[in-house]
Amino acid sequence: xxxxxxxxxxxxxxxxxxxxxxxxxxxxxxxxxxxxxxxxxxxxxxxxxxxxxxxxxxxxxxxxxxxxxxxxxxxxxxxxxxxxxxxxxxxxxxxxxxxxxxxxxxxxxxxxxxxxxxxxxxxxxxxxxxxxxxxxxxxxxxxxxxxxxxxxxxxxxxxxxxxxxxxxxxxxxxxxxxxxxxxxxxxxxxxxxxxxxxxxxxxxxxxxxxxxxxxxxxxxxxxxxxxxxxxxxxxxxxxxxxxxxxxxxxxxxxxxxxxxxxxxxxxxxxxxxxxxxxxxxxxxxxxxxxxxxxxxxxxxxxxxxxxxxxxxxxxxxxxxxxxxxxxxxxxxxxxxxxxxxxxxxxxxxxxxxxxxxxxxxxxxxxxxxxxxxxxxxxxxxxxxxxxxxxxxxxxxxxxxxxxxxxxxxxxxxxxxxxxxxxxxxxxxxxxxxxxxxxxxxxxxxxxxxxxxxx
Ligand SMILES: [Zn+2]
Numbered sequence: 001x002x003x004x005x006x007x008x009x010x011x012x013x014x015x016x017x018x019x020x021x022x023x024x025x026x027x028x029x030x031x032x033x034x035x036x037x038x039x040x041x042x043x044x045x046x047x048x049x050x051x052x053x054x055x056x057x058x059x060x061x062x063x064x065x066x067x068x069x070x071x072x073x074x075x076x077x078x079x080x081x082x083x084x085x086x087x088x089x090x091x092x093x094x095x096x097x098x099x100x101x102x103x104x105x106x107x108x109x110x111x112x113x114x115x116x117x118x119x120x121x122x123x124x125x126x127x128x129x130x131x132x133x134x135x136x137x138x139x140x141x142x143x144x145x146x147x148x149x150x151x152x153x154x155x156x157x158x159x160x161x162x163x164x165x166x167x168x169x170x171x172x173x174x175x176x177x178x179x180x181x182x183x184x185x186x187x188x189x190x191x192x193x194x195x196x197x198x199x200x201x202x203x204x205x206x207x208x209x210x211x212x213x214x215x216x217x218x219x220x221x222x223x224x225x226x227x228x229x230x231x232x233x234x235x236x237x238x239x240x241x242x243x244x245x246x247x248x249x250x251x252x253x254x255x256x257x258x259x260x261x262x263x264x265x266x267x268x269x270x271x272x273x274x275x276x277x278x279x280x281x282x283x284x285x286x287x288x289x290x291x292x293x294x295x296x297x298x299x300x301x302x303x304x305x306x307x308x309x310x311x312x313x314x315x316x317x318x319x320x321x322x323x324x325x326x327x328x329x330x331x332x333x334x335x336x337x338x339x340x341x342x343x344x345x346x347x348x349x350x351x352x353x354x355x356x357x358x359x360x361x362x363x364x365x366x367x368x369x370x371x372x373x374x375x376x377x378x379x380x381x382x383x384x385x386x387x388x389x390x391x392x393x394x395x396x397x398x399x400x401x402x403x404x405x406x407x408x409x410x411x412x413x414x415x416x417x418x419x420x421x422x423x424x425x426x427x428x429x430x431x432x433x434x435x436x437x438x439x440x441x442x443x444x445x446x447x448x449x450x451x452x453x454x
Contacts, residue, residue: 001448004136005441012132013104013115015045019084019124020102020117026062026085026157035062035153038084042151043067049135051149057169061161062153066172069138070146076454077146079175079414080134081405082127082182083155086119087429094431107425107434114434121435122428126181126421127151129440133447145451148175152404155182158202158364159404166411175414177377179450180405181443183398183420184428186267191389192396193381194418198299199331199368200401201340204361205230205348207323213309214319224355226323227308233351234325237301242286244301244329246347252334256297267292267394277424296397301329330401337365337403366403369416377417377454384449385419388442419446 005012024038025031039056046054046067054067062085089099097103102117115125130149137143150173152162166173186192209226210219239245256264269292275283285294294300308323310316329340345360352358371378373395385393398418405416421443426434 001133001136001445002441004140005132005444008132012128015048015131016115016125016128017102017117019045019128020115020119021100023089023100023118024085024153025088026154027088032062035085039063039065039151039153042084045131046149049131050138051134051147054149057165059154059161059165064153064162064165065151066149066169068146068148069134069143071143072146075145076177077148077175078451078454079148079150079173079178079412080127080130081178081180081408081416082130082149082151083123083153084127084151085153085156086122086124087156089118089431091431096432099431099433104437107436109425113437115437115440116432116434118433120433121422121426122433123155123182125435125440126443129181129421129443129447130179133444133451136444136448137451142448143451145454146175148173155402155404158200158366159407160364162404163407163411166408170412173408173412175412177454178405178408178412178414178416179377179447180402180416180418181420181447182402182422183400183418184422184424184426185420185439186394186396187269188423188425190268190391191385191393192267193373193378193385193393194371194398194420195373195378195395196296196333196370197368197398197405197418198296198401199333199335199337199366199406200403201329201331201337201344201365202304202327202363203341203344204324204326204363205233206359206361207233207352208321208357208359209355210319210321213321216317216319219319223319224353225319226356227320229353229356230306230308230323230325233348234303234306234327236351241288242284244299246301246340246343248343249299249340252336252339253299253332254334261293261297263395264292264296264397265290267396295399297332299329299331299335301327304328330399331365331368333368333370336367341365364403366401367406368401369406369409371415371417375415375417377415380453381417381419381446381450383453384446387449388446419443419450421446 022038051067099118207226305326309320
């Protein structure tokens, strides 16, 4: 596919940039019109790439883009999944360029060419590779599979509307494999294919003390401060060995065999590089597990946001009435989001001291999943990536969550295959998100070869 990329590069950039310029931020309701604009633009790109049909479909939330190309009804069908929604760009002051104006420039550290923009990797850049690999195969007369595309606009908020849409459109989505590029490779030098991902449970906890904000001089020391109390409660959730203290939390966690752990340990990992990348002196996590195991095969609990009281400029002496925290728990296969949410809520209520009230708001969670590396699809992807990178990819476990994939696997009865081409350096969800051109193009080549070997 290399020569095709070379010839069409300029057009590729224009097309991808047209998607990147649309601020399709699913977390912010005021961007609803952008969701439709982005969905429409994707539909155009699908048609231009050669889809027989492509359209925007309503769901209970943001629209879904669906397109397909049938080359032979008896051939196997690949269902490509991607998401066109992106994370909010904040904090804006940390961006070196406009988050929604794509810029082609050099990585300040390595000098490599990269596209800088929110969504450059996650997931507009990665889903774009599928459009172009498809276009190439079709135009060169090499497409032997039927291809379906489903692009959703709610992945970054947990895909609340997609399961129902998938359930209602099972026939439309019939396929043999779900092909996804929305993950990262384990290192710059060694490619990897994700064969499992973590699930997630997410809750917001509100702790209320007195019925109104109080003068911290008149009441401080005599009435419990909900922020102090919430901090105490949160700090008790993880013990000194890095284990989560919610009763029953680990009950369903499957311990990996020595052999499986050895297999995962084949993945290259440079602790010094890792710490330097994050500018931290030490890592921290559950005792008895390596860093890769901590993010791949072990669950974790993190406060994603905490607020309350006065946070403006200067000082305001207030003993606030309420304190809030958003808490995520990444889960491993066999743990379910529903059960963990239940256990967490019960526990957080149980540990609340009598001088505060606790409210818990649940968000939609998702379960993790595993993909057998013996499958034909995995093998085809492995062969394709080995050819492009010159090294056989390592099977890895992703620390992140794509909740909808576990749902789609369950509803459609098809396994997903995660051929992700992101790198840690891309800083997705953070300021200055970017995507290396060499990964964008290597991804297109690998995907085109996947179709050849599948
Ligand atoms: Zn993503």
